[in-house]
Amino acid sequence: MTEIIGYDYDTILADGSDNITQTLMTLLNQYPGMESETAKYIDFQLLDTVSGIAMFPSPSVAILTENESITGRVRQTCSYGFTVVYRTRTSNPNKERVKEWLDNLGRWIEKTEYPKLNGGKEFVKIARTTQAYLYGTTEDKAEDWAISLQATYSNEFDK
Amino acid sequence: MKLKRSALAHYINTSSALGGSWYLIGKDIDDMSVDMNGSFETTKNILDETSVTDTGYEPSISVTPYYADPEDAIYPFLSDLALNRKSGDAAKCQYMEVIVEDTSDETHKAWKEDCIIEINSYGGGTNGVTIEYTIHPNGNRVQGTVKIENKVPTWQ
Numbered sequence: 001m002t003e004i005i006g007y008d009y010d011t012i013l014a015d016g017s018d019n020i021t022q023t024l025m026t027l028l029n030q031y032p033g034m035e036s037e038t039a040k041y042i043d044f045q046l047l048d049t050v051s052g053i054a055m056f057p058s059p060s061v062a063i064l065t066e067n068e069s070i071t072g073r074v075r076q077t078c079s080y081g082f083t084v085v086y087r088t089r090t091s092n093p094n095k096e097r098v099k100e101w102l103d104n105l106g107r108w109i110e111k112t113e114y115p116k117l118n119g120g121k122e123f124v125k126i127a128r129t130t131q132a133y134l135y136g137t138t139e140d141k142a143e144d145w146a147i148s149l150q151a152t153y154s155n156e157f158d159k
Numbered sequence: 160m161k162l163k164r165s166a167l168a169h170y171i172n173t174s175s176a177l178g179g180s181w182y183l184i185g186k187d188i189d190d191m192s193v194d195m196n197g198s199f200e201t202t203k204n205i206l207d208e209t210s211v212t213d214t215g216y217e218p219s220i221s222v223t224p225y226y227a228d229p230e231d232a233i234y235p236f237l238s239d240l241a242l243n244r245k246s247g248d249a250a251k252c253q254y255m256e257v258i259v260e261d262t263s264d265e266t267h268k269a270w271k272e273d274c275i276i277e278i279n280s281y282g283g284g285t286n287g288v289t290i291e292y293t294i295h296p297n298g299n300r301v302q303g304t305v306k307i308e309n310k311v312p313t314w315q
Contacts, residue, residue, distance in 0.1 A: 070185040072165030159165070 019118045020080055021057055024126075024151060027115055028055055028084065031105055047087045050142040057082045064152075068159060076155040077124065083135075083148045090141045102132035102147040109149065120156045127152075162260065169220065170312060171274075171294070172253040173236035181255060181312050182233040184222055193220050193256075220254075220294040221279070227288040237290045241281045250276045254294055257305050257312055265306065266315055272300035 021044070028042045043054040058081035065077040084105060086098050106128040114123035128149050135146035169191070170181035185191055198214040228234055240250055254274040259267045275295045283289035305312040 067189055070164045070188050070191050071168070071183055072163065073186050 020061070020121070020151070020153070023115050023117055024057075024080075024082065025055060027109065027112070028105075030112075031108055033101055033104055033108070037101070042084065047085065047144075049138075049140045050087065050089050052087045053084065054087075055082055055084050072159045074157055074159050078121075078153055078155055080151040080153065081129070081148065082151070083146050085135060086145045087138075087142050088145070090137065090143050092143075095143065095145075098145045099132040102145055106132070106147050106149060117153065122154050124152045124154055126150070162258075166259045168257045168259070168312075170255040170257070171233060171276075172255065173233055180232055182231065183310070184225075187224055187226050188222070191220065191222065193218050218296050221291075222294065223279070223291040224283065224289040225291065226286070227281075227290050237276070237278070237292060240276060240292075241278045241290050246277075251297070252276060254296060255305075255312070255314075257307070259307075266304040267307065268302070269305040269312070269314065270300055270302050271314065273297040 025042070025044055031042075034040060034042070037053070041053075043052060045054055045056050046052070047054045062079045063076050064079055066074060067076075068074045084102060086102055088095060088098050092098070109126050110128065114126065117123060126149060128147060130146075130148040132145055132147045135144040137143050169184045171184060172181050174180060196217040196219060198217070200212040200214075201209060202212065203209050225233075225237065227238065236252065239245060252274060253271055255269055255271040257267050257269040273296070275297050277293045277295060279291045279293055281288070281290045283291075304315045306315055307313075
């Protein structure tokens, strides 16, 4: 298990925006597979009662490594975990297609060009940490399928 | 209070024009020292008296790693030396050390001297292309002061 040495709470910028979450949301919604879906948009932490696609970030951004050079320049490697959840009715006869759609999303995001970040941060890698799986069922007879991913980025600043 | 490591800064000036710009060494290096390579010989005579003969220092600074970045001011100089196998006059430049003992001071003590660059190796692993080199100070060392503004040092 990778050791965590701290947490990067500076993903929140001075104006209150969270550059990494916003950038990932924009990237996810560029997935070409969105065109074939009824839900034309991956929302942020919001699903309808029996349908929808949404991204849920992990509550903290971990700092995995930190090195300081002799010039006082600090370079961190940070990890931002997130999950994309696809909600569909239990009665949906094409549920295996939902799993396939999420797996294809994961494959696509690993190979696509990474967008730029602000504030000395840069994406290093975005990769799946699971294949698509059944996360759970709801009381309203809906199933949540999910795929977990991790965005690794570098963060540099002068101490 | 002890000085942070970043209080001792090392620069190279590869420009042949007077003044030139100083490139700060060390952005990917967490440990770098000036090896003094002193020559001290201790002898003992038949009277059990010890004497020390000192023939001085031959300092050198090993810079490793340097990750090649075409946007760095030093990159054309180093890549030319490495890839065109150049040495001698082509490898001459200037070296400067600045010690910031108090960040609130307007100027800081500095020393500059001629130097010759020796390329040790280039290539490296999957982290990036590295050009590893050694700085050999080559005389005309002078002490002075620098003013640092926006991280740019200017010899006073």
